[in-house]
Amino acid sequence: MVNTGGQLYTIEGIAAGLILLVTAFIVVNSTSVYTPGDSHLNDMQLEVIGTDALVMMDIAPNSTAAKSPLQTIVETDDSPAFTTLFRDIANFKTGSLRDDIQFLATVNYVRPDGTINSTPLSSSSRSFTGTEHAVRVTKWVLVEKKFPDCSALSCQGKHAALVEVLLWRD
Secondary structure, X not given: OOOHHHHHHHHHHHHHHHHHHHHXXXXXXXXXOOOHHHHHHHHHHHHHHHHHHHHHHOOOOOOOOOOOHHHHHHHHOOHHHHHHHHXXXXXXXXXXXXXXXXXXXXXXXXXXXXXXXXXXXEOOOOOOOOXXXXXXXXXEEEEOOOOOOOOOOOOOOOEEEEEEEEEEEO
């Protein structure tokens, strides 16, 4: 005679085994799939690198220095110095290989009539086509600069200028 209690335990064991297999399959596949939604991690890393580079450029080299390198560069429109310093800081990493971060920088300031003017601060070694995935970082800088379109009376003293850098990787 066949015992119905044994059949019930057999069916229950097979069902439990199938449930465990399906659960394990779902867990393994869901944690190992790289989704396009995870690409924001690369953007955050690039944003931190750019922000850190601008902050480092805006620190005076010693306590007796009156101005930071970034202030001096913006005041003198020294595009080659900005390109060299920013590229050295942003592309530095441990090991023998350097990173290949490209960038475009501009300085934005408010004219006396209230309009915003933008002047280029650097050019990239590669042209920006718009298909790259770029990140924008900014830093406010206090400068004593007479911008090209300011009159002598309206541009005396310190002014705030916004240094804006567009970063991307090749």
